[in-house]
Amino acid sequence: MDEKSLMSLAVEARKKAYAPYSGFRVGAALLAASGKVYTGCNIENAAYTPTNCAERTAFFKAVSEGEREFVAIAVTGGAGEEPAPLCTPCGVCRQVMMEFCDRDFRVILGNNEEIRCVTLGDLLPLSFSPKDLKGENTP
Ligand SMILES: [Zn+2]
Numbered sequence: 001m002d003e004k005s006l007m008s009l010a011v012e013a014r015k016k017a018y019a020p021y022s023g024f025r026v027g028a029a030l031l032a033a034s035g036k037v038y039t040g041c042n043i044e045n046a047a048y049t050p051t052n053c054a055e056r057t058a059f060f061k062a063v064s065e066g067e068r069e070f071v072a073i074a075v076t077g078g079a080g081e082e083p084a085p086l087c088t089p090c091g092v093c094r095q096v097m098m099e100f101c102d103r104d105f106r107v108i109l110g111n112n113e114e115i116r117c118v119t120l121g122d123l124l125p126l127s128f129s130p131k132d133l134k135g136e137n138t139p
Pocket residue numbers: 053054055056089090091092093094
């Protein structure tokens with residue numbers, strides 16, 4: 001699956017966002033190594049802290065279905081009707097990605113008009129990962 005197609009699925013997933021408090025809607029589409037795509041949206045809560053981001057929704061759906069290896073994720077979001085040109089994952093989602101992905105995991109940002117591709121290593125340099133617990137992480 002190419003980057004534009006994955007982004008298109010993220011844009012569709014964003015339409016399902018539950019964001020009555022912030023109005024900031026986010027969608028994500030996660031491509032697993034199996035070839036299957038798991039989508040997610042942000043899901044807010046009146047108590048605020050139970051809120052879950054789109055990226056983690058996608059990851060948790062995939063992991064709960066048995067997936068452990070991932071290729072790329074597309075993320076799109078914004079406060080307007082159409083997604084903004086750039087919406088980057090929050091720090092918590094970056095850490096969740098690091099649990100399952102290497103630094104070269106592709107993160108596709110933008111919307112259906114503009115796409116920017118970065119790696120998880122770009123977003124989370126000098127990260128803490130499961131490799132650290134085994135003494136295997138190298139900067
Ligand atoms: Zn997040």
